[in-house]
Amino acid sequence: MARFLARRLLFALVLVLVVSSASLVLARLAPGDVTAQLGPFATPAEIASTRARFDLDRTPLQQLMLWAGRAMRFEFGDSFQYNRPVRELIGRAAANTAALAIVALAVATFVGIPLGIFTGSRRGTAAAVVRGASLVFLSVPPLLTSLFLVFIAATTRILPPGGMTTAGVLEMSWSAWLLDVAIHLPLPALALALPIAATFERLQSQSMADALHQPFAVAALARGVAPHDVITRHAWPVSLRPICAVYGLAIGALLSGSFVVEFVTAWPGLGRLMYEALRARDIYLVAGCAATGGLFLAFGSLIGDLLLAAADPRVREAQAGA
């Protein structure tokens, strides 16, 4: 187990390193740089001093090395655009994205899996309706769900159609702030969760149906174990394997999806920050965002692997042996 964890940590390190340096060099090589923001009347001396301040007068490789050296000491440089340390900016955005993703994943899990157990173990109209609904939601990616929910929110005015807080909420107490965020959260979280819930439902339904056809389930039914017990206590644990396998991949989907949702619903998360940094050629902010995204990914796939090991003893043994 220790060796397995060590390997995963090494993978995470490589992922974060490669992703952040690649994006740093990519953003550096892109046409245009931060001096465009000084406006047309900047003197050559001002432009030169700005370039020097952000290491833009060095070669990309030198800049990468300098940045990597400082990153080892957890100094990720300053953002050109906001004129603030990258660490501060990213901390807040990453927390917002993580909150959105975790709530969406929880909703998808608690909606998708029970419904999947239901449709996988039963026939009839209700199951057919759920199956049809999940096929529909499988076809509406987060871009469409978020647009549609924003449209509904804008016409009915039940929920705020965008943003994370109302203007002026910073002067309120923290409890009022929390309540305000709680009102803004359901729309983007639901937009992100619906397609994933549909995926979970389909997977769980399929694997539940498979598990119920296996000899041990048939034998349990023949011995007179109540069907409810066979489903929840015997078949369900066996059917969990494909779900756990997809959890690790779901993190990538959540990150990709959350970019779109953050954009449509104006949620101030990592996706929006990275988009604006990329457009403004804010090199250090781009690299910081990429590193954070890489961390999320590595963490997600680690969780996925641990879940898989928890659900399937065979995987556990293979990992222990590795």
Add this chain to the structure above:
Amino acid sequence: MKRAGRVLLALVVLVAIAAPWLAPNPPAQVFDDLLYAPPTPIRFTPAPSIYPQRLVSRLERRFEQDREHPAALQWFTDGRLATVPEAQGGPLLLLGADRFGRDTFSRLLYGARATLALAAVSTLLALAIGALIGGVAGYAGGTLDDLLSRFTDFVLVLPAMYVALALRAVMPLVLPPATVFVLLGGIFALLGWPIVARGVRAIIASERERDYAVAGHALGATPARILLRHLLPAAGGYLGVQATLLLPAFILAEATLSYVGLGFPETVPTWGTMLQEAANVSMLAEAPWMLAPAAAIFVVVLAVNLAVQGTGRAPVQLEP
């Protein structure tokens, strides 16, 4: 259900091909006084016709229908199936007009061409790259296989949307449409190939051991010939299944990039550039027909999902 999906897909492709004939108005034509004009539904009695609409209040964006003088649809004029010339009470706006007063329905039909063409080209490219890399990895085995497989797995882990965003954003932001088409096609192919390569590698690695491949080798066929002519066809079914997964993903990627302003320029009608107008939340409630491209994307993705539903597993058994 499967047949319904296929019919729907064929229909969308046909509509895209026949867009210049089906569209009632040129996609770029601006109707000055019809910004955000609502749809003009077709009345079927006594003859197919529409009520001409006129701008009453520019500030409130209020339109009035002239119910006294319905304008009849003109069939097969100007090389179009049905249209209503402006002089005779037109235009015919089946899905309303956008913020520049352009016909949403016509733009939707033309947009299908750009969007579907881009998705199809990128899918073919991704399949080709994936088949090549996967094929070489599976056929060569050993160190090369290890290297290629590691690389494939690494690209597979990256969240595609962010990579596409980063690759597109570091290019010059304003480019001509043809360049954008090539650029996006390339980016999408770069993101789509790993999943193809992984499956192809597994298939080729098991096919390589079969008698016919060994026989080909014994008869002196070159590795390239064995791989391309004899082994890759075995992965055909798998490639077909992957195509149905990649196509909707690429349609969506185009829509997303254009939505955030990094895709095609606004003048080119694609589903993505059209969807950009839906970003204006306050107008969305007044002009819900701005969501038409979203509905179109939904129809295509649903059609693909229906068409592949029930095929269950990929026809070729993969390694566990």
